Amino acid sequence: MLPINFHPTLLRLSEREDLRETHPRSAGRPTMRGYQVALVLCSIFLYYLLHCLLWGTNVFWLPTAEIKNKNIKRCPKQPPFASLLKFPQFYPFLCAADFTKTTSKYGTSDFALPYGTRPSGIHFRWVLSKLQNCALFDEFDKVPCKRCVVVGNGGVLKNKTLGEKIDSYDVIIRMNNGPVLGHEEDVGRRTTFRLFYPESVFSDPAHNDHNSTAVFIVFKPQDLLWLLNIMKGNKINTNGFWKMPALNLIYKRYQIRILDPYIIREAAYNLLQIPKVFPKNQKPKHPTTGIIAITLAFHICSEVHLAGFKYNFNNPNSSLHYYGNATMSLMKQNAYHNVTAEQLFLTSIIEKNMVINLTED
Ligand SMILES: *[C@@H]1O[C@H](CO)[C@@H](O)[C@H](O)[C@H]1NC(C)=O
Ligand SMILES: *[C@@H]1O[C@H](CO)[C@@H](O)[C@H](O)[C@H]1NC(C)=O
Ligand SMILES: *[C@@H]1O[C@H](CO)[C@@H](O)[C@H](O)[C@H]1NC(C)=O
Ligand SMILES: *[C@@H]1O[C@H](CO)[C@@H](O)[C@H](O)[C@H]1NC(C)=O
Ligand SMILES: *[C@@H]1O[C@H](CO)[C@@H](O)[C@H](O)[C@H]1NC(C)=O
Ligand SMILES: *[C@@H]1O[C@H](CO)[C@@H](O)[C@H](O)[C@H]1NC(C)=O
Numbered sequence: 627m628l629p630i631n632f633h634p635t636l637l638r639l640s641e642r643e644d645l646r647e648t649h650p651r652s653a654g655r656p657t658m659r660g661y662q663v664a665l666v667l668c669s670i671f672l673y674y675l676l677h678c679l680l681w682g683t684n685v686f687w688l689p690t691a692e693i694k695n696k697n698i699k700r701c702p703k704q705p706p707f708a709s710l711l712k713f714p715q716f717y718p719f720l721c722a723a724d725f726t727k728t729t730s731k732y733g734t735s736d737f738a739l740p741y742g743t744r745p746s747g748i749h750f751r752w753v754l755s756k757l758q759n760c761a762l763f764d765e766f767d768k769v770p771c772k773r774c775v776v777v778g779n780g781g782v783l784k785n786k787t788l789g790e791k792i793d794s795y796d797v798i799i800r801m802n803n804g805p806v807l808g809h810e811e812d813v814g815r816r817t818t819f820r821l822f823y824p825e826s827v828f829s830d831p832a833h834n835d836h837n838s839t840a841v842f843i844v845f846k847p848q849d850l851l852w853l854l855n856i857m858k859g860n861k862i863n864t865n866g867f868w869k870m871p872a873l874n875l876i877y878k879r880y881q882i883r884i885l886d887p888y889i890i891r892e893a894a895y896n897l898l899q900i901p902k903v904f905p906k907n908q909k910p911k912h913p914t915t916g917i918i919a920i921t922l923a924f925h926i927c928s929e930v931h932l933a934g935f936k937y938n939f940n941n942p943n944s945s946l947h948y949y950g951n952a953t954m955s956l957m958k959q960n961a962y963h964n965v966t967a968e969q970l971f972l973t974s975i976i977e978k979n980m981v982i983n984l985t986e987d
Contacts, residue, residue, distance in 0.1 A: 778934035781945030824871035
C-alpha cells in the first residue's frame with residue numbers, strides 16, 4: 627500500500643518544483659513546505675522500512691523474483707488424494723519474501739516445532755535470508771500434471787530392478803541417506819527432491835546430485851542453528867541431537883529449500899491422525915520422513931506411486947534398508963513414531979487407489 631502512495635507523492639513534489647521555477651516570486655514558502663513534506667515522508671518511509679526488516683515481511687523492491695517463483699503451473703484435473711488434504715494447493719516451501727504472511731495465514735506461527743515455527747521464527751527468517759530461492763521446479767518446467775514416485779529406503783527394493791521404472795517419473799522424491807550410487811539397478815539414478823535433517827544427511831560429497839533439490843525438515847530449534855552455522859562456516863554445537871549430526875553440508879545454497887512445517891502438521895494431524903496431546907509418561911509421536919515425503923508429493927503431484935515402503939516385522943533377519951547391513955531386528959519400535967498408524971494409513975491409501983504400490987509382488 628504505502629510504496630504505491632509514495633511514488634506519486636514524490637512526483638507531485640517535483641511538479642511543485644517545476645511550478646516554482648515558472649513563478650519565482652512565490653519561491654520561498656513552497657520550498658519550505660516541500661522540505662517539511664519530504665521530511666515527514668522520509669520518516670514514514672524509514673519507519674516502514676524498519677518495520678519490514680524487523681518483521682521479515684516483503685520489502686517491495688526486494689524479493690519479487692522469489693514471489694514470481696511461486697507461480698507454478700497447476701494441473702486442471704483433481705488428483706485422487708485431493709479429498710485428504712485441507713489445502714491441496716498449499717505451497718510446500720517457505721520463502722523469505724512472504725514468511726510472516728504465510729505462516730500467520732495458515733496458523734503455522736501458532737504451532738511449536740515440528741508443526742509450526744514457534745519458538746524459532748527469527749531463526750527461520752535468518753536461514754531463509756541466506757538461501758538463494760524458494761522455487762519448487764525449474765523455471766523451464768512445462769509439465770502441469772506430474773507423475774511422482776516416492777522412494778522409501780526399505781529392503782523390499784533389493785533385487786527388484788525397479789531402477790529404470792523409477793527413473794521414468796517426472797518427479798522422484800527420496801529421503802535421508804538412501805543412496806543412488808551403487809544401487810542404480812534397483813533404485814534408479816535421478817533425484818528431484820531429497821528430504822533431509824541434520825542426523826540423516828550424507829556427508830560424502832560424492833552423493834550430491836547437483837540437479838536435485840535438498841529439502842530441509844526442521845524438527846527442533848537446534849536444526850535451524852545447525853544449518854545456519856554450517857552455512858556461515860561456524861563450529862557446530864552437537865548437543866541436543868539424537869545422533870551425531872553431519873559436520874559439513876554437501877549441498878550448495880541454490881539447492882536448499884526449507885519445508886513449510888505446515889506439511890508436517892498436515893501429515894500428523896490430518897493424514898495419520900496422531901493425537902495433539904500425549905499423556906506425560908509417553909513421548910509425543912511424529913510422522914516419519916517417509917510419510918512427510920508422501921504428504922509433500924500430495925501437494926505437488928497429480929499421481930503418486932510408492933516404492934520401498936515396507937517394514938517386515940515378521941522376519942527379524944530381513945534387511946531394514948536396500949543399502950547397508952542393518953536388519954529388522956535393529957528397528958526397535960521407535961519411541962518417536964507410530965509405525966502401526968503409518969502402516970494403517972499406507973494400506974488405506976493403497977486400497978482406495980489413491981496411490982500405487984510399485985513394490986507389490
Ligand atoms: C539379491 O541378489 C544377490 C545376488 O544375486 C544375492 O546375493 C542376494 O541374496 C539377493 N538379495 C535379496 C534380498 O534377495
Ligand atoms: C543433470 O542434468 C544434466 C543436464 O540436464 C544432465 O546432463 C545430467 O546427466 C544430470 N545428472 C544427473 C545425475 O541426473
Ligand atoms: C534369523 O537368523 C538367526 C541366526 O542366523 C537364526 O537362528 C533364525 O532362525 C533366523 N530367523 C528367521 C525368522 O529367519
Ligand atoms: C556389510 O557386511 C559386509 C560383509 O559382512 C561388509 O564387508 C560391509 O562392510 C558391511 N557394510 C556396512 C555398511 O556395514
Ligand atoms: C498408534 O496408532 C494406532 C492406530 O491409530 C493406535 O491405536 C495406537 O494407540 C497408537 N500407539 C501409540 C503408542 O500412540
Ligand atoms: C506393497 O506391496 C508389497 C508386496 O505385496 C507389500 O509387502 C508391502 O507391504 C506393500 N506396501 C505397503 C506400504 O503396503
